[in-house]
Amino acid sequence: MPSYYELYRTSTLGTALTDSLDELIQAGHITPQLAIQVLEQYDKSIAEALSNKVKAKAVIKGDLRTYRFCDDVWTFIIKNPTFKFDHEAATADKIKIVACNARRPGE
Amino acid sequence: MSNTIVAAIYRYVIDDVVGNVQADFEGHGVDTSVLEELQRSWEAKIIQSRVADSNALARWQALRDARRAAALPQVDGAEDGNEEDRNHPGNGLDVAPKIELPEDAINSDLDDSDDEYDDEEGEETEHIILCQYDKVTRSKNKWKCVLRDGIMLINGRDFLFQKANGDFEW
Numbered sequence: 001m002p003s004y005y006e007l008y009r010t011s012t013l014g015t016a017l018t019d020s021l022d023e024l025i026q027a028g029h030i031t032p033q034l035a036i037q038v039l040e041q042y043d044k045s046i047a048e049a050l051s052n053k054v055k056a057k058a059v060i061k062g063d064l065r066t067y068r069f070c071d072d073v074w075t076f077i078i079k080n081p082t083f084k085f086d087h088e089a090a091t092a093d094k095i096k097i098v099a100c101n102a103r104r105p106g107e
Numbered sequence: 108m109s110n111t112i113v114a115a116i117y118r119y120v121i122d123d124v125v126g127n128v129q130a131d132f133e134g135h136g137v138d139t140s141v142l143e144e145l146q147r148s149w150e151a152k153i154i155q156s157r158v159a160d161s162n163a164l165a166r167w168q169a170l171r172d173a174r175r176a177a178a179l180p181q182v183d184g185a186e187d188g189n190e191e192d193r194n195h196p197g198n199g200l201d202v203a204p205k206i207e208l209p210e211d212a213i214n215s216d217l218d219d220s221d222d223e224y225d226d227e228e229g230e231e232t233e234h235i236i237l238c239q240y241d242k243v244t245r246s247k248n249k250w251k252c253v254l255r256d257g258i259m260l261i262n263g264r265d266f267l268f269q270k271a272n273g274d275f276e277w
Contacts (some may be wrong), residue, residue, distance in 0.1 A: 016152035064275035
């Protein structure tokens, strides 16, 4: 059974799920073990959805302020980034990029 | 454009997770109503976060809840294709529609407001991209990144990409 990154747990969707699971654990409705099983399923579902269902492309530009490569994970802090999508654009003052290796160990 | 599909993708992921953990819940002897509560609570938080098309998410949640409520009293489980439900729950812009589920003991938790993007210390920024990299290369001060399978949170909205090229200058 392939393993999936836990990276996406910190996204909006992932934190919402984690918070909901915490509430159910606090209320005594589920055990932490069951919550972990749900999160592992989430890792798989979001990874498959991103890789199979999303078609959008993006271009990101900006000034690289900080870079770090640790445990096969790249972290970048970009100042004044601009984002171009297929039909719209966006800007921000700063963005953090956390990127795991697309080739997982053992693949 | 990519933001408009976010609601649909999130809906897919939520349904996929809920559908696939059903057996785990049964294995732990946990009642299905708890799984339904998990789904409702999860959706409500996404709607409140407004990162996606909340209106679409709220409509879909109201429709599903209406179906579920209608299916509960009659045990014969008739599929009640009441498609007209799609038309009137259009008031769900900010707040998740309050359709009560039976045995919904912890419904009040849904009202918690999430302030999880308020930390702005140091490297922490409310704008973040979670993704995977195919390639990261550097030539002098120019960096090129080939990224894929990303979730971006920018200015309070979520964007998804299959592929992204990053051109950065150090």
